[in-house]
Amino acid sequence: MKSALLALLLASSPLAAQQPVAPPPGGPTTATRPRATPLPVAPDPKAARLRDQAMSDDTAYALVEGLTTEVGPRMTGGSARQAYARDWAVARLKALGFKNVRIEPYTLHNVWERGAETAEIVGLYAQPLHVTALGNTGATPAAGLTAPVVYFPTFNDLLLAPAGSLAGKIAFVSNAMEPTQDGSSYGSAGSARFVGPNVAAQKGAAALVIRSIGTDHGRGPHAGTTNFDAGVAPIPAGALSVADAENLERMLKLGKPVTMKLTLTPRFVGDRESGNVVAEVPGTDPRAGIVLVGGHLDSWDLGTGAIDDASGVAITAAAAKLVMDAGRPRRTIRVVWFGDEEIGGFGGEAYARAHAGEYHATASESDFGADRVWRFETNFGPAAKPIGDRLAVTLAPLGIVRGTGTAGDGTDIAPVVKTGVAGVDLNQSGLRYFDYHHTPEDTLDRVDPAQLRQNVAAWTTMLQIVANAPESIEPVPPRR
Amino acid sequence: MKSALLALLLASSPLAAQQPVAPPPGGPTTATRPRATPLPVAPDPKAARLRDQAMSDDTAYALVEGLTTEVGPRMTGGSARQAYARDWAVARLKALGFKNVRIEPYTLHNVWERGAETAEIVGLYAQPLHVTALGNTGATPAAGLTAPVVYFPTFNDLLLAPAGSLAGKIAFVSNAMEPTQDGSSYGSAGSARFVGPNVAAQKGAAALVIRSIGTDHGRGPHAGTTNFDAGVAPIPAGALSVADAENLERMLKLGKPVTMKLTLTPRFVGDRESGNVVAEVPGTDPRAGIVLVGGHLDSWDLGTGAIDDASGVAITAAAAKLVMDAGRPRRTIRVVWFGDEEIGGFGGEAYARAHAGEYHATASESDFGADRVWRFETNFGPAAKPIGDRLAVTLAPLGIVRGTGTAGDGTDIAPVVKTGVAGVDLNQSGLRYFDYHHTPEDTLDRVDPAQLRQNVAAWTTMLQIVANAPESIEPVPPRR
Structure with a gap:
């Protein structure tokens, strides 16, 4: 515990957070060690300002509260309440000011009930x-x-x-x-x-x-x-x-x-209709690629799907809105609230099929609850490496450490990531997550508003930096 | 919180625990304050030895484990599993060495199901x-x-x-x-x-x-x-x-x-047969009265009745056994595992009717979970006051403070206490109790074995002192 705390405190220093630092003798080892003193990197000032603004923004909490209260369980597998959740989502995302808000339907086969x-x-x-x-x-x-x-x-x-x-x-x-x-x-x-x-x-x-x-x-x-x-x-x-x-x-x-x-x-019960909900912040440069973010709208039925995954759809949308409201980004930010993650990732597969021809710069998914982000991961190619460095120093004040370079995690983005799209992961703490995961206890009161805001701050920082980065973001070797 | 902790630490000193001590200026007030420096009281050496022995005794935990695992929910109201629980209880209490182990049947009227x-x-x-x-x-x-x-x-x-x-x-x-x-x-x-x-x-x-x-x-x-x-x-x-x-x-x-x-x-569903389970440690002096202790054997059906009240029956029986094994006491200790507390205290009423002619010296009930005893209460008459003082100094090392003199609490002992029998209460902490009370979550893992042992130590101390006290224990004004 002490070592972890120390690492977390060290991470609050931008310099230390920029790259993994060699641990003191006798402590735990890390996968990579710096070969020399790292060069200083300037934090992104606009992202830093939006990050701090996010720490007092309750858009995400209002979305989680709405989904769990007004919609409730949204049983995966094309249920009636899941269909209602899509309509609810479209209304909310339009009200938040997103463009091109729509449902992209798909068919589920041989649904289990x-x-x-x-x-x-x-x-x-x-x-x-x-x-x-x-x-x-x-x-x-x-x-x-x-x-x-x-x-x-x-x-x-x-x-x-x-x-x-x-x-x-x-x-x-x-x-x-x-x-x-x-x-x-x-x-x-x-x-x-x-x-x-x-x-x-x-x-x-x-x-x-x-x-x-x-x-x-x-x-x-x-x-x-x-x-x-x-x-x-x-x-x-x-x-x-x-x-x-x-x-x-x-x-x-x-x-x-x-x-x-x-x-x-x-x-x-045979086939059923379902769908993904898509909303966009249009970018100024169509050739710079899409920054794909999202979570899943469906839930297991025993709880009300607060941490899994009302929080994920709320965090990503709230962050995209903060960036949108601060001025049009270079890259289009596409927020997808995927359907049917729980029963087999069918929303993600349908999305990848429907958007197979498009250039995605990055893909990121929030589907691990509402507790704080403790680590970020990127797997950028050489041209985009400086983006990772700016992320490191700008995320560090949130207590977020830099990981070891395996990115692109998540059931719903997996079909896109498999095509060689770069991943940017913001890893949430799993220490409480499996106390409530898929149980009747996955309800609103498991969401800590302060930690939820930290999530939004991390995603806002990430979106502001990645969507506006002047660097090219090239394809990477597909994840195994 | 600090004040409470201070009071608890002070209580670990036998002198301070003997009577309430005036709080420092600016702190919380207490209901009574000493008028002069209290006189020293010697702890009961045999009770102190048994108390310390109880802190490593797991008889109570084994009983709670058995009731929740082998019997499970024992739905109040004369259910079939409650009847099985009585048979299970008789077998266990006999195996522990108690005398006169028996079921005392009674009829429940107009039972709700x-x-x-x-x-x-x-x-x-x-x-x-x-x-x-x-x-x-x-x-x-x-x-x-x-x-x-x-x-x-x-x-x-x-x-x-x-x-x-x-x-x-x-x-x-x-x-x-x-x-x-x-x-x-x-x-x-x-x-x-x-x-x-x-x-x-x-x-x-x-x-x-x-x-x-x-x-x-x-x-x-x-x-x-x-x-x-x-x-x-x-x-x-x-x-x-x-x-x-x-x-x-x-x-x-x-x-x-x-x-x-x-x-x-x-x-x-009409009338049903139910019953109390009674076990005894026969005393040497039949005229000194009965020391009545117990809890209730029935439970609500949503959980397995671990804290409510397998713990209470287990604590009182385990303490009585420790005293029994240390030599025959002066007063008869009667352990009663009452039936049907939950649906209306019918076990306690049936007990009082069946034993109306008997001289009870004291009555005590354990029905507030398995967390530590933090306070004790007595309402002894003048002749028995020294018993309370010995209890104070001998319970103090367990972190137990002396209360203000209202005793005889509990649904099952209420009909006996109403006749003017003195109460000796060992109050458990209620800070967690209502997280689990009457819910599906009232299961074995809510019982902290260390706190359960502290309960047994407190009850062992109490039983050893009260059952062997040379003083007379006279009737008191009945509780309102």
């Missing part, structure tokens, strides 16, 4: 458990499925289970997840959800339940999507709340057989 | 809200009741509503609750639940929803009971989660009509 979902232990330890079905999974009979529970402390233990050993059983994978600032624990702990149902199905399991992929200890299960290999029939699969998973583990450790009755009745 | 419970906003702001029915309330039609919402920021505003003004409406009372160490905010904020439905019914409301009586900001609604005056027909009434109540307030403040569809289908 939640049904009933209950779980209970039957027999000696009879009690209800809190469960939610995972996206794209199959259904139990309407009257439920009652079967013995087989316990796998970790996903790796499930992988080690012999073929066929799970026939007629409910597999239970319970690996825990620790919070990480960069969110990297989602990748490791998340395997139980991302591919657990597919693995359990291949081993013959009647169903799978997992400990929610979350860092809380509450009763709200964490929703989320999964996928099955071609030819593997989806089995019923759900996430237990962390508290319920821990209770089930305690039961299993008592050494007697434990039986669960699981009722999950999702279904595939 | 939960049904379906959903709430949603319909129309413009359509979204689901999390709700739970309040005990003893009426039902909506099975298909739900759809009606406009009338907003009352506080319970007092509901009281001010003109007679008949709520006809065909759903009244919504949304007073917030702040945490207090002594739990006193439950009394003031709680009126919305305790008598709100009765008031709304008398003013003609079709139904009532309240902001949960809780200090959290989550999605779990807080259950709890209410009552209607004779002749007032119960209306449907439920508690929204705090997050949902805040969302509904935001909708209402937008100035347009808001309509709710509420479905609550509880019913009254």
